[in-house]
Amino acid sequence: MHIEIKKYVLQLQHPFGISRETHVTQDTMIICLTLNGKTGYGEATSNPYYKITVESMKAEIEAVQNNIETYDFDTPENFHTFLKSLGLQNFTLCAMDLAANDLYGKLQGKPLYEIWGTNTSYYPITNYTIGIDTIPKMVEKLQEKPWPVYKIKLGTSDDVAIVRELRQHTDSIFRIDANCAWTAEETLKNAPLLKDLGVEFLEQPLKADDWEGMEKVKKECVLPVIADESCIVESDVENCGGYFDGINIKLTKCGGLTPARRMIQKAKELGLKVMVGCMTESTVGISAIAQLLPQLDYVDMDGPLLLKEDIAQGVQILEDGKLIFPELPGSGIQLL
Template sequence: MKLTWNRMTVHPRHRFTTAHWGVDETEVVIVRLEHDGVVGLGEIVPSDLYGQSVAASEAALESMSTLLGDDPFAIDPIVQRLIEHHDDQRAAISGVDAALYDWVGRRLEVPVWKLLGLARPRKQTTFTIGIADLSEIRVKVDEALAAGFDALKVKVGIEHDHETLSIIRDAFDGPLLLDANEAWEPDEAPEKIQALARYRPTMIEQPLKKEDWRHLAALRSLGVAPIFADEACERPADVARLHGYVDGVNIKFTKCGGIREALRMISTARTLGMQVMLGCFVSSSLAIAPPLSVASLVDLADLDGHLLLADDPFTGIEREGGIISLGDTPGLGVAPRD
């Protein structure tokens, strides 16, 4: 197996902001796995929230090349080896995991979702409204609704929360997911969350810092909305740890390491009666196709990373209003735009 990679820069349509940071452009790494005349592709979307970077991902790829072996069909043991050696670089692992699944699908001429024995992915995605000044919020919401999105996700945890949410609820009555990105302390969070009840949130994501996860149980009992862990839930074992403390978990491939690990997390969450959401970072369609391939298994999808871009270099994910889907194209179902 020959593994090569290159950096790629993508640009959000609007500056994308959460409680902690803003993004004008995102640098990702495109992974290319070639074997027996077939090429599989994957995308690495590193996040410094998890000790990842483009440079660290590339360094991990150098070493991963020597761990692949000579059988791309053996995805499970390959990914297990990558985790044993590079547990701290799961974004890089997810890029290789995606390239392996893409390779197998292309080689067998079946879509990855079919390879996994799953229903065809056809899922409502939320569209994220980033933190912005109030006039810009109005523009973003109008754009999202005009484009047919019928579920919105909003970043909260800043001083204009109530003005922002009032503007949104004036224009939109559908599912509204709130993401606080660790904004609150345990002693202030109950009051903050109760004050959000009037906006009828579908769920509230990561209201506390990840190390304060034990305090999340008290927020569940407020009964305002299901409480989901995002930053506090990275890997499969985190799902079991969080059982009883949260209603659900947000699985992202950058955190967990790709399809193989996400399937383990979904299975654990389901066994424990927990809800599951799939999330993403700003990225191209190539990074969205892997989580979308397993999206039939989850309750909520926030897979709008490619839809936030001005210049998505990959194509293949269909969208009708708020529904994104994959067809019968072999592999992950996406290809470079040109």
């Protein structure tokens, strides 16, 4: 195999704000993994919350690049186990695993969802994210992009007022993501008001390790609550079982499609709803997420919609949230 590492700085259409940060660009690493004339593509973004940079990921790969390039590639699952044995951390693992899965599908001549025994006759529609901003600006973002489902980022002193104002401008479904910004008391106070405003569920309202608070929320909250920062790796799924109604899996955080598929299976065994989210990836990462869609209840894969300019072709997201799946096998990715 041959590895090529590319860095891109993705320009966002608007400043993207969540409870702990705001940014206007997103650094991302693209892995190109080539074997027998076929190239698979994978992606992982930088992330200050987890202290991940493109440079740190690149250095990890380069330190073991010869080991990887001389590996006798057979399946993505075996390759993932091999990469873990080399000590790669999860963001780096994700980029490599996505590339390996795309490559595997291209070598087999089939899309991944078909290899996995699923089909795309049903899939959930992605939400479109409205980042934290002034209320007029958030209304402007909503009006600029009419969409059937919105994820609203909250974590301000005016959270309910924001949702109340946004509701004046659309009948679409709302999902709320507070990114750990609320206490249990705030969550229980806000939830009935938000439910009346057409909110479907709350995502990670409390700090990731506030299990005592989540126990109270799980018992008393009138809205379902989905884990995000509390559910990073495979072992977290079972921990979340008694505290949440569902989990949001991020491929970058868990290490790629290979562990994500196991997390989906475990969550279903526990009766949890399953969502997969994105980290403002390009179409490279989003096309990998799309392969999982038949297995999901919810999805947040709006990354390319938030960019000024994309860097790849793959799955296409239409104006009504429906998708056109790529004709290429694997995840169907081509770099532009």
